[in-house]
Amino acid sequence: MSTHTIGLSALGPLGEQLGVGGQGRVFLAPAITLDDVAGPLVYKQYKPGHVPPHGLSAVVSRRLRMDVATRQRLDRLAVWPVRIVEQAGAVSGVLMPLIPGQFFEDRYLPSGRPTRSLREVQHLFIDPDRALRLGMPAPTTAQRLLVCRDFAAALHLLHRNDLVIGDINAKNAVFRLDARPSVMIVDCDAIRIKGAAAVVKQLNAPDWEPPEDTLTQATDLYKFGLFVLRCLGPGAMASVSRDPARANAVLAPEGRTLLRASLSHRPADRPTAQDWGRFFDGLQPVVRRQSAPAPPPPATSTPGWKRDPKTKRWVQAT
Amino acid sequence: MESEKAKILPFYVLIDVSASMSGRKLDEANQIMPQVVDALAQAPILADKVRFCVIDFGSDAQVRLPLCDVLDEHSSLPPLTIRGATSYAAAFRVLRSEIEINVKQLKADGYLVHRPAVFFISDGEPTDPEHEWRTAFGELTGFATYPNFVPCGVDQANPKVLASLIHPATGPKQMQMYLMEQGQNPADAIAAIAEILISSMLASGQSMAQGSSGMILPAKQDLPAGISAHSSDDFV
Incomplete structure (x- = not known):
């Protein structure tokens, strides 16, 4: 062993x-x-x-x-x-x-039943007013851009380490908005190392199919483009949309160009996660003026759940 | 540029509100709509895929929740109330008319429309003459936008009658019937059927893009306790 x-x-x-x-x-x-x-x-x-x-x-x-x-x-x-x-x-x-507690939302369902929901990125794609009514957060455009920026950084780190996510979809990434808005990929079963077979058969979730059949870093980049589009253009039918014009209102010309290229049918056209990262980084001064700056999380701790020494129950670490 | 034309699955639930449904059975039936809404609140992008409608039937049939996006701010959930006899014929006629109007409307609004899905829940035998409800069922299943029809029976429902309502009854896209097992509590069985219809709605909505029939039923091993699944040739 x-x-x-x-x-x-x-x-x-x-x-x-x-x-x-x-x-x-x-x-x-x-x-x-x-x-x-x-x-x-x-x-x-x-x-x-x-x-x-x-x-x-x-x-x-x-x-x-x-x-x-x-x-x-x-x-x-x-x-x-x-x-x-x-x-x-x-x-x-x-x-x-x-999964750290910060990626969960305590809320009431429409029937009044209390529940604890994983904050899946699908909640970013729906109409913000609807998200609020359903007890989920409705991030501002500035926060959405920060979520996209963090996702781009995550994707860049994985790609730089020769990894392929494969199955990016509405449910296998979760987000948080406290501290620095960020995402976490929660289902890593489909991740594989470039040049090797996948752990499980890599599949496309419905509405996330890339143009080509084989899943590679290039299809990750296509799917990331869909994520950016749906996150920045939330509302009815965003979850199935592939029309980059949907995000025009919140993307500067450079961002529009990146998004169109991400959704290109030619894999070679698609910008890398680093290209996206640089674009989102460049937006930050503007974004910071729009929203209160949040302190970065301490780099050393991973807040999450801990066992209460008295009750032996799991409680959220503070 | 990709087309924004989206595909919608119209999902209908028909609920028996004849006199025999009063009491706990009706209480459980009244839980179906709030449970559907809660389920969608936990998978809210499915509202881009599924529209939901509730029709109840007793002596007559009434559309209680017109086909809608149940997460919409303006949709409200009406309570079901008891209304006399058990007219299957009325239920089938109202359903056919609704499907016709709804599908036309969705298409006019620019959607692609999946074959409608129907869960039909009854606790008794039809009280109208057989030729009448059979004719109405023939009209429902004989037109171009016929639905995938899943009959569900509890208590005094007649398995043979319900089995004859499975549609399509044969072929690669054949549907199933769900029955309360002997000795179960009928109200609990209605709650279990609600669970089946919600999981079918979620699975169908999630899989739609993959070119499936648009209606997915849970695997037999995943059924809640007290309910059995049958195909049309199980009862002769």
């Missing part, structure tokens, strides 16, 4: 089940801590037949080989699989960091 793999027994007793999906179930793993992961961990147990056949160890190893600063940045922008979990010599699941 190598350093990127641990036995199921090393996890100790599992905690509450947090979710269930097509691929498997996710549990809190409160008894285990790792030196290289700042916060609490969860165990994703694959359903029988859904264990990714190969490639998982490459994705886990890639993170462990990064220098500390890069790895900490990676951990802030993606819920990366940090260890492979094996039982009786076979892969049973992966260990991942718990």
